[in-house]
Amino acid sequence: MKKILIVLSIFTLISCENEKEISSVNPVNWEKRSIDLSQQDSLIYGETYLSNYSQIYSYTEHSTHNLTSTISIRNTSIEDTIYILSAKYFDTHGKLIRTYFEKPIYVSPMETVAIVIDEVDMEGGTGANFLFDWAIKPTTTEPLFDGIQLSTAGRISFTTEGKRIK
Numbered sequence: 001m002k003k004i005l006i007v008l009s010i011f012t013l014i015s016c017e018n019e020k021e022i023s024s025v026n027p028v029n030w031e032k033r034s035i036d037l038s039q040q041d042s043l044i045y046g047e048t049y050l051s052n053y054s055q056i057y058s059y060t061e062h063s064t065h066n067l068t069s070t071i072s073i074r075n076t077s078i079e080d081t082i083y084i085l086s087a088k089y090f091d092t093h094g095k096l097i098r099t100y101f102e103k104p105i106y107v108s109p110m111e112t113v114a115i116v117i118d119e120v121d122m123e124g125g126t127g128a129n130f131l132f133d134w135a136i137k138p139t140t141t142e143p144l145f146d147g148i149q150l151s152t153a154g155r156i157s158f159t160t161e162g163k164r165i166k
Contacts, residue, residue, distance in 0.1 A: 033105035033106055034101065034105055035104055036103075037135065042137065043136060043137060043138075044138055045134070045135050046134055047132065048132045048145050048162040049130070049162060049165045050132065050145045050147055051128075052124060052129055052130060052147050052160065053067055053124075053127075054067060054122050054123065054126070055124075056126060056149075056156070057126060065156065066120070067149040067151050068116070068117065068118060068151065069116070069117040069148070069150075070114055070115075071130060071145070071146075072113075072114055072144075072145065072146050073107055073114070075108065075111050076141045076142070077109050077136075077141050078109055079140075080136070080137050082135070083105070083134060084101075084105050084106075084113075084134050085133040086099060086100075086101070087099065088100075088130065089128065090128065091124050092128060097128075130145070132162070144162065145161075146162060
């Protein structure tokens with residue numbers, strides 16, 4: 001009887017682990033933030049690149065260490081809403097892995113919205129990156145994009161900062 005309980009316990013643990021999300025982004029949250037920009041006629045458009053690391057090399061080029069990434073989309077304006085048109089995640093080889101929302105979303109004044117890439121999500125590899133397309137009113141400060149990559153097991157943490165490319 002004890003052996004059966006042990007086997008059932010192990011099976012339950014393995015089943016729960018396999019149900020873990022690859023990326024902890026709930027699409028429902030993006031849908032709640034979606035906005036129709038067709039009525040906004042005087043927006044300034046831009047694009048920002050952000051490097052991200054799902055993994056980093058450890059010891060040699062043949063050994064990697066997995067990381068959790070928190071990607072922050074920050075509205076630095078105290079008065080105006082900003083609009084994020086797309087958030088695209090690419091792997092080391094430039095292949096599109098996923099797009100996080102289908103419609104533009106809003107970020108309220110001084111608000112931060114996060115995308116979390118779980119430690120078990122290794123699709124991005126050692127050279128993953130994001131492209132963010134955004135829009136702001138002419139008098140609004142540009143959004144800030146940054147990433148924190150970390151592993152508490154490996155005691156590693158570092159940040160990356162977005163760079164406007166358009």
